Amino acid sequence: QVQLVESGGGEVQAGASLRLSCAVTGRPISTLHMAWFRQRPGKEREFVVLSGIGGSTQYAEYVKGRFTISRDNVNLMVSLQMNSLKPEDTAVYYCAATQSLKRTYVSPDEYNNWGQGTQVTVSS
Numbered sequence: 001q002v003q004l005v006e007s008g009g010g011e012v013q014a015g016a017s018l019r020l021s022c023a024v025t026g027r028p029i030s031t032l033h034m035a036w037f038r039q040r041p042g043k044e045r046e047f048v049v050l051s052g053i054g055g056s057t058q059y060a061e062y063v064k065g066r067f068t069i070s071r072d073n074v075n076l077m078v079s080l081q082m083n084s085l086k087p088e089d090t091a092v093y094y095c096a097a098t099q100s101l102k103r104t105y106v107s108p109d110e111y112n113n114w115g116q117g118t119q120v121t122v123s124s
Contacts, residue, residue, distance in 0.1 A: 022095030
């Protein structure tokens with residue numbers, strides 16, 4: 001049973017940085033595709049970034065160049081460094097994991113393990 005626990009959310013001003021972490025237990029992280037999603041107020045959950053098992057990364061256009069995902073296969077941790085934050089980045093951020101991707105990595109339906117979410121609020 002894979003368990004994911006996020007931490008690192010908070011409230012910052014526009015232009016600031018935050019680092020989110022996702023602690024992974026229950027399975028070697030090297031066997032998991034790891035992703036971050038977010039859910040903005042009144043919106044559906046949306047893809048942010050993927051760190052694939054083979055080392056590939058895929059970023060949503062709206063975070064490309066500002067956000068960076070990294071994984072620590074030894075310490076079982078996935079991190080999301082968020083720079084140049086904007087008010088529109090305000091959301092609950094979720095860590096997600098799956099052993100296999102069947103269709104498209106941007107769909108929440110592909111992931112069968114989720115963390116509880118951590119709130120990120122960016123004020124203007």
